Amino acid sequence: xxxxxxxxxxxxxxxxxxxxxxxxxxxxxxxxxxxxxxxxxxxxxxxxxxxxxxxxxxxxxxxxxxxxxxxxxxxxxxxxxxxxxxxxxxxxxxxxxxxxxxxxxxxxxxxxxxxxxxxxxxxxxxxxxxxxxxxxxxxxxxxxxxxxxxxxxxxxxxxxxxxxxxx
Numbered sequence: 001x002x003x004x005x006x007x008x009x010x011x012x013x014x015x016x017x018x019x020x021x022x023x024x025x026x027x028x029x030x031x032x033x034x035x036x037x038x039x040x041x042x043x044x045x046x047x048x049x050x051x052x053x054x055x056x057x058x059x060x061x062x063x064x065x066x067x068x069x070x071x072x073x074x075x076x077x078x079x080x081x082x083x084x085x086x087x088x089x090x091x092x093x094x095x096x097x098x099x100x101x102x103x104x105x106x107x108x109x110x111x112x113x114x115x116x117x118x119x120x121x122x123x124x125x126x127x128x129x130x131x132x133x134x135x136x137x138x139x140x141x142x143x144x145x146x147x148x149x150x151x152x153x154x155x156x157x158x159x160x161x162x163x164x165x166x167x
Contacts, residue, residue, distance in 0.1 A: 017068075018040050018066055019040055020038050020039065020040045023038050023040065023064075023066075024038065034062065035061045035062065036061060036062040036063070036064065037054075037056065037061055037062070037063045037064070038063075038064045038065075038066070039063075039064070039065050039066070040066045040067075041065065041066070041067045041068070042067070042068050042069065042085070043067060043068065043069045043070075043071060043085070044065065044067045044069075044070055044071070045070065045071050045072040046070050046071075046072050046073055046074050046092075046161075047065040047066070047067050047070065047090050047091055047092035047161055048074065048092045048146065048148055048159050048161045049072070049074075050065045050067075050092070051063050051065050051092050051093075051094045051159050052148075052159065054094075056094060056157075062093065062094065062095055063093070063094040064091065064092070064093050064094075065091065065092050066089075066090065066091045067083075067090045067091070068085045068086060068090075069083055069084060069085035069086075069090075070083035070090050071083070073090065073163060074146060074161070075144060075146060075163075076132075076133060076144075076146060081144075081163050083163070087165070087166070088143075088163060088164060088165050088166055089143075089162070089163070089164040089166050090161075090162075090163050091161070091162050092159050092160060092161040092162070093159070093160045094157050094158065094159045094160075095157060095158055095160075096156070096157050096158075107147060107158070107160070108132060108133060108145060108147050111145050111147075111160055111162070112129045112133070112135060112145060113129070115135055115143070115145070115162065115164075116128075116129055116135060119135070119137075119142075124137060125137075126138055127142075133145045133146065135164070141165075142164060142165055143162065143163050143164035143165055144162075144163055145160060145161060145162050145163075146160075146161040146162075146163075147159070147160050147161070148161070
């Protein structure tokens with residue numbers, strides 16, 4: 001039996017601390033060979049803000065930020081996202097917009113479907129998607145995505161934020 005956390009729809013499970021080296025090793029074994037940057041941090045204001053502040057837009061580098069805690073996590077329309085340490089997954093990924101320009105409108109849906117398939121592959125049943133950005137289990141919100149378009153220079157980029165209640 002999977003225990004439910006009283007605050008979320010997520011299944012209770014032990015979270016292993018993530019580290020940059022383990023993620024790089026995994027990506028190498030998966031054949032990922034393009035330029036990327038991964039930062040795994042204990043605390044950030046928000047993973048989306050962290051990537052924006054890096055200023056990598058237009059460099060061709062894919063950037064990922066994973067944090068154990070966000071002090072100012074965000075949802076749609078500027079709503080705050082409860083982001084305590086040790087219980088949830090907070091990550092953001094940044095890509096150049098030129099790679100996605102023809103598909104921008106459907107990226108959110110693709111990302112939601114990919115997350116739902118991943119969760120189902122982990123044995124979580126009853127995953128449902130709620131337009132435009134929520135992931136639900138048993139009628140309760142398990143997480144969500146946030147897509148931000150950034151244009152700090154002539155090169156635009158997209159930042160995909162994901163928050164999942166996993167513990």
